Amino acid sequence: MGFHSLLSHLDELDPDYAASLKEKHLKLADEIMQKINSIPYEIALDLFEWGSNSDVLNQAMILAYAHMITGEQKYLDGVIKNTDYVFGKNATGYSFLTGFGSKPPMFPHHRPSGADGIGEPVPGFIVGGPNKYKQDRFGVEYQFDDPARSYEDVQASFASNEVCLNWNAPAVFVLGYLEKTH
Amino acid sequence: MKYFLLLISLQLSFFGLMSQSPERPNPIRLNQIGYYPTSAKNFVLADVQAKSFTVVNSKNKRVFKGELIDKGTWEPSGERIMLGNFSGLKKPGVYTISIEGVEPSYQFEIKKGLYHDALDASIKSFTIIY
Numbered sequence: 001m002g003f004h005s006l007l008s009h010l011d012e013l014d015p016d017y018a019a020s021l022k023e024k025h026l027k028l029a030d031e032i033m034q035k036i037n038s039i040p041y042e043i044a045l046d047l048f049e050w051g052s053n054s055d056v057l058n059q060a061m062i063l064a065y066a067h068m069i070t071g072e073q074k075y076l077d078g079v080i081k082n083t084d085y086v087f088g089k090n091a092t093g094y095s096f097l098t099g100f101g102s103k104p105p106m107f108p109h110h111r112p113s114g115a116d117g118i119g120e121p122v123p124g125f126i127v128g129g130p131n132k133y134k135q136d137r138f139g140v141e142y143q144f145d146d147p148a149r150s151y152e153d154v155q156a157s158f159a160s161n162e163v164c165l166n167w168n169a170p171a172v173f174v175l176g177y178l179e180k181t182h
Numbered sequence: 183m184k185y186f187l188l189l190i191s192l193q194l195s196f197f198g199l200m201s202q203s204p205e206r207p208n209p210i211r212l213n214q215i216g217y218y219p220t221s222a223k224n225f226v227l228a229d230v231q232a233k234s235f236t237v238v239n240s241k242n243k244r245v246f247k248g249e250l251i252d253k254g255t256w257e258p259s260g261e262r263i264m265l266g267n268f269s270g271l272k273k274p275g276v277y278t279i280s281i282e283g284v285e286p287s288y289q290f291e292i293k294k295g296l297y298h299d300a301l302d303a304s305i306k307s308f309t310i311i312y
Contacts, residue, residue: 040253040263041211041226048258077222088214088288089226091259093207100300101214102288103207112311122310124303143205148259165312168304175301182218182294 007065022069029066032059033078041090041148042081048147050159053096053129056082057170064177076181083174091148092130097171098163099123107155109162114155125163126171135159208287210279215300216291219272225279225287227264235266235281244280246271 007025010018035044044059045052060082067075088095088103095101098108098121105127106120107113113121132147134140136159140152151160212225227235227250237246250264266279271292279287 040256040265041259042224042265046258080218080221081224084213084224089211089224091211091228091256091261093211095214097300097304099303103214110312122307124300124305124307126304146258146260148256163307163312165308168307171304172301175297175304178218179295179297179301182221182296 004061004065007069010069025062026066026070029063029075029078032063033074036078036081041085043085044082048130048132048150050131050133050135051128051162051164051167052131053086053126054164054167054170056085056129057126057167057174060174061170061177064174067181068177079174079178083178086126086171090130091146092151094151094153096127096129097123098125098127105153105161107153107161109155109158124168126167128160128162128164128167131160133159209284210281210287212279212287212290214288214290216293216296218296219274219292219294221269223267223269223271223292225266225268227266227281227284228259228261230264230281230284231262232264232281232284235268235279237268237271237277238280238286240276245273245277250281 003021006013006021010022032044036042039046043056045055060079063075063078086096087101093103095104098105108121108125108127110121110125130148130151132150134142134150136157140154140157142150142152144150153161209228209230210225211228217223232250234247234249236244239245246268248266248268250266253263253265255262274293276289276291278289
């Protein structure tokens with residue numbers, strides 16, 4: 001986060017430091033782009049852990065900064081591809097933001113949503129997403145063993161269907177950036 | 183006859199529950215919100231082999247035809263993945279993707295302001311207890 005703040009103010013930094021910061025950030029962004037181009041779902045993730053959707057969104061945020069400081073279209077395409085994944089271009093078929101998409105999560109691990117007497121969950125939450133470690137497997141029956149499909153839309157699934165502030169944060173950044181640039 | 187059909191359908195749903203077969207999502211995996219008019223537009227076809235796809239507008243008219251690219255099997259999902267691209271379609275509207283032998287995709291939109299509501303809701307979630 002600190003580096004991202006500095007990247008937003010490159011012209012106020014010592015020129016040598018600004019150049020090295022920019023170079024290192026673009027190296028990271030290029031590694032992400034390379035991986036996006038090598039994975040069939042066009043994301044830069046092949047390890048699906050707790051909160052994997054936030055890993056995808058955080059990578060999108062890194063690419064958004066790369067686009068902001070270079071203006072290069074390829075980075076913006078990368079942001080779009082990661083966002084496509086979150087909204088349904090993924091192995092589960094779910095759109096991972098509550099209230100949005102044709103097949104959104106209906107039973108997030110979010111007590112107010114479960115207890116309010118309304119069928120739909122509170123809209124606007126990114127759920128964790130596929131997590132191959134299935135730390136909740138004693139209370140949740142998973143339909144698939146494949147890491148990228150280890151997601152269950154049930155309230156008990158704290159390991160794949162939890163909601164969290166730090167998972168929504170990159171979603172806000174990325175969606176805001178896309179609205180601003182399109 | 184009515185009762186007979188009801189009985190059959192009850193039995194089918196009973197066996198459906200019993201067999202516990204994994205629920206298969208629509209094999210056409212796309213951004214269910216949609217795409218910006220000017221953005222890259224890609225989708226995945228999972229575990230189905232096909233050569234081409236069309237994009238159909240809300241008047242059921244084909245407005246785009248494209249080829250699918252075989253990306254092979256992706257180990258983390260165990261699926262055989264094909265990739266389709268329709269970035270050339272830029273006209274705002276409501277569309278579905280159509281592929282022979284596959285149920286149609288969900289409807290999606292091409293429009294400006296695509297994520298306006300999603301952005302609003304994701305910000306608003308910070309005012310709600312997590």
